[in-house]
Amino acid sequence: MRYLAFLLALLPNFAQAWGNHSPLCYLAFERMPEVAGAAPVAAEPLVDFLRDQEAGIASLLDAQEAWARAHLPGHARRPERLRFVPAPGRADAERRAAFLRALRVSPQARLALYMQPDAREAAPARPAVDASVVMAVRPAAGNSQRFVALAPGELVAPLAVLASACDEPDYGHDINLFDDNPGNPGYAFGRQPFGNPAIAIGSQAPFHMGFFHQGAIFDTLAPSFARTFTELRIQQYGGLAALAWRTGHAYWGWRFAGLALHHVEDLTQPYHASAAPGATLAYMMWVNLKAQLGAPADRQGLVVLQGNRHFVLEQFQTRWIQDAARQRRDGPLEQALRNGARDARYPPWSDAYVREVVAAEAFAAGPATDAAVVVGAPAKFVTDPTFDFAAHEAELGPELARDMQGRRDALQAHLAEMLGNFGAHSRNALRGLLNQTPQKRP
Template identity: 85%
Template sequence: MRHLVFLLALLPTLAQAWGNHSPMCYRAFERMPEVAGAAPVKAEPLVDFLRDQEPALARELDAQEAWAREHLKGHAPRPDALRFVPDAKRSAADRRAAFLRALRLSPQSRLALYLQVDPREAEPTRPAIDAAQVTAVTPGKGATQRFVALQPGEAVAPLAVLATACDEPDYGHDLNLFDDNPGSPANPSYGFGNQPFGNPAVAIGSQAPFHMGFFHQGAIFNTLAPSFARTFTELRVQQYGGLAVLAWQTGHAYWGWRFAGLALHHVEDLTQPYHASAAPGATLGHMMWVNLKAQLGWPADRQGLVVLQGNRHFVLEQFQTRWIIDDARQRRDGPLELALRDAARDARYPPWSLAYVRDVVAAEAFAAGPATDAAVVVGAPAKFVTDPNFDFAANEAQLGPELARSMQGQRDALQAGIAELLGHFGAHSRNALRGLLKEANLRAR
């Protein structure tokens, strides 16, 4: 048995970790002095920032790539043809396209001017913006995002910019970037090679290697499934974080907060145990056993494990998202909101560094995996989390309301576990932001 091949099918539907990040980020940052006390910033189209800082951006992106090649394990080097080379004569559209290529983001990335409204606020009076202008991913029927238009030059609170951007990488930034994706960028290749896990034919699944980090599975697992080590979450944190620092440094505060939010998204994804562990509800021995049975002609147990892990992830995400949104609309503070704001947790962790993503965030989430999986099994209706013949993902739109009704009498069962995870979410988000702000201040001296 060379590889745990069945795990390749486990992850495509799990690319989204926490549902909507923005409502949680509003709570996590609304009382952080560095955010709450920051002066309003002027909204700025991306093309204006790129034009104004083109030479500095070229230096920054080259420095990031050099650092990644030296320090990031399993880094896929950026092809030299994708370098961002200053050219004052090119059009704004060409400059924007060159920027996306240098970052190796999807050409369909929107990066529009918009806000996602805090669900605690009343219905906005400003014009709504069509979701297609914000995201390349079609929102599901249960989507909770509310997008409104933001005008160039409009004054906006950094909290709103930051919280809005914290959800944005799920809007298609990382779609079809691998050589074997049907819609992958053409000529030149982005250099990521073939998709390391997940089904390359499923568009949304191509995001997974940029939003997950299996850094702590152990030597045996890594030998059996070496492709799982090829994840690019740390790369995205480094890229967006460096751009935030540059933007703050050069007087483009709006993009400083916006890029910071993009970086934080990838940090926050790794606080979700199902994004830091290939199968938190199964031991390595069990994974090897069901895989062997499948190879011998009895695949039912293998497929059952795949379905159960997916169902539990979806149930956790649905329960957490609905709970957060319901509390926000009622302007109610419950255990999740208190955990997200709990700044006393921040000092429990070491200072921010780029190693923090792997060594602190992912390690903590991996360790929490078995308890989290067990809490979902105990706290959710058995139909959703213990029946391997029931595929929640295939029926999510219809089953969401049923799950909400079924959970009403069992909310306490999952409350403590989810609150603890969101305490991690808030603390790591604030620590990462402090680190980026500190770097910007140090560069200014």
């Protein structure tokens, strides 16, 4: 039964949750003692870690696959041919390719040595790096990422490694991995469960979203929406972080930790934890029925409006953080991100935390978030179902920023609450990863 199949067209626009995660993570972690007090680490090429810990990585990835089969509903089993098998005599390039296959991450994933500097700081002396060195996808229009090079052995602050890596999974790690995607690498993930398989950026959506709380009726009508792979990525990267810290590869401990945290942070975004935060299930079913009877306008309007509201929220948050960084301004969003007092509101980190705490909170906040966007943004961008903001983002982004100046207070207060959740869940997740390595803290 595919009564809600029209939502497949909606979700590609939501593949990215918070724009650039790195500026948010610099703020979220800069006062966390475990990060701020950590000693600088030596930048290390990935192949050095893989070569040194080949056997340990092989055992870890096998254990993670067994865990996923036992604990993750809808998990797509990793074929035996993709296992990471120790082979000390092989070339580094072959070892790296085998590692990406076993993780079932895009073969084009760069995992280069780089850093995304804190936007509040003066321009670093390190040489700039073109985005193509770091990203396997073309940067989005108006992107804020700026990269500098790291040399092997160069000392770098763990905060910079962590905050840089928190944005990295959006650089093409999860693009075109499903069986019906163009050029898929044969990872046996099956058909793409939602999102348009013909649109590359949309193919990463099932790795960055989690619809765990839609309810039994929705799950029955649209069962493919339950197949998401966020928890798998968190387990994979989190386990690799613990292994790296435990074995003296501190740089990759912080780097893999950031990769894991990205997927946690994506689920703090209500548009990533709910199929359509601004619509009830009854309304979704009604507009879909009308479309089946030959009147698709309301259905298409819902798709456009949900996409527009997500883009408006992301644009507002991104531009606010960027402008504040350039002006060295410390406002309510910045204060919310670093507010460590919020952390104790939640239970300790566990395997169930991302589903039962992070996604549940974001799903519950969906209707209020959607309403706050409608109140806080110009009507043109959030209430006109014939206006597709995504198709005009580059030229209309500045117009949106200008027109929101007089309206932003209504949205800012709600966004501060959401970014407070972002910061708290990021820190709690990192504490959980660090607690896996009590005998050798980085």
